[in-house]
Amino acid sequence: MRWLFGVLIAIAALAVSGSAALAANPPRLVSMNVCTDQLVLRLADPEQILGLSRFSRDGWQSHAGDISRYPVLSGGAEDVLLIRPDLVVASAFDKRSTRELLKAKGLRLAELAVPRTLDEARQQIREAGDIIGHPDRAAVEIARLDAALARARRAVAERHYRVLPLSRRGWVAGSDSFVGSLLSEIGLRSAAGDLGFNFGGFASLEAIVNLRPDFIVVSQAGDYAGDDGQAFLLHPALERFYPPEKRIVIPERMTECGGVMLADALDALTAELKRVGR
Template identity: 70%
Template sequence: MASINLCTDQLLLPLADPAQILGLSRFSHDAWQSWAADDARRFPSLSGGAEDVLVLKPDVVVTSLFDKRSTRELLKAQGLRLAEFSVPRNLDEVKAQIREMGEIVQHQDRAAADIARLDAAMARARRAVEQKHYSVLPLSRRGWVSGSDSLVSSLLTETGLFNAAADLGVGTGGFASLEAIVEARPDFLLLSEAGDRAEDDGRAFLLHPALERFYPLSGRIVIPERLTVCGGVMLADALDLLVAELQRVESSLRAKRSNP
């Protein structure tokens, strides 16, 4: 079996036996992008093209519907079986994909265990935010806001938090200005990284003095993108980190109020 997509890598790795995996995507070894990078380094990294996959002659190629159509069609024309996954938009779709991958590798028991882990993490997150009604704005480079049509937004909503993108008039996602963000005044920003260095203009947006004034570290929830960019069992880690980050920022707020 071979995977040629970063997200299908991370569905495959927790469920398959090592002997079932012939190769993974070209980004699989990158710890910045892949939650499963340490495990992935045991396997060859593929180019993403059809040639090196054809050499391997896998029984199944797992890939995303957003990968190059020409590559997928060429693999099919050569008689290879493809399992093509869409981009999940909510936890139910994630769990459905875990079940599907479990069936492909014939380890349904592992898939059931991963789903149980996700359900337990979601239950913990719901208990942690019960009755709090915080508004959270998922904000990325250059002011990109993740709207309702995103996995991150779904996680916020399902835990009982409110995606403040709606207050900015951003439906499925889009760019927001500094002025609009400050005016909307969400309780917290949700970022994929902390730090105080601006390597480029995109990063500089997040460190603008106006944002730092209203949203210092005590107003920023940080969850690395590798935990949320794909659907899979890593979302359990994302949910647990969300709870820990909420506890941190709440503690900072209490300290600030007691020491005005």
């Protein structure tokens, strides 16, 4: 048994020394999509970031301030191969052929799963912090998420609201979707199940009006629609039954990826609940 104990001690020592080396020399990295952009901008040092995704300047990263200092990648393998980063941060949604080519050329890829629950979001933040070389920052983000979750639960307590998460063209996020999981975690009941939707589906205006939830949860406020999909939410029938005081607004950029933006999403939700509950 002594030899086994010695082996375990040696493995632990190697793990500690490896973590210390990573913290002292954090990897130079690139990000392949808007969701990994959010993670690296929050967790990495600016000098670590050699490039962000081609959609990084489309308004998804407004929390990060001026990101013009970072090069924008094309989405293909060529510019990544020219940069030769120590680490490529990607997800399962990135083009598989691109990921396989980068690996074949000897680049190290961190392929992060897409979170579907708050627990998976915490795990993703923790994993990203480890591979980027800043687990302490990941711990801070997880604590920030947990604190925001507690605030949202307090705002919902004893209200028993029934809500319908609704987006462009009448898409309803189902009870088993990430948004559905988020609503359930804080104590809101999603009306999507009353429509028979588990993961999600499209609902007609008539079905939405007849459902009569207490609130609809949408991704934008105001009376401007950039396209026909957004125009659905401004249909006169919806505006009649769901005016601004019946709409809870959580910007899509805060919920689409999960991860480090979820604390902001929960705080936005808390603020909206206070507004509509007056």
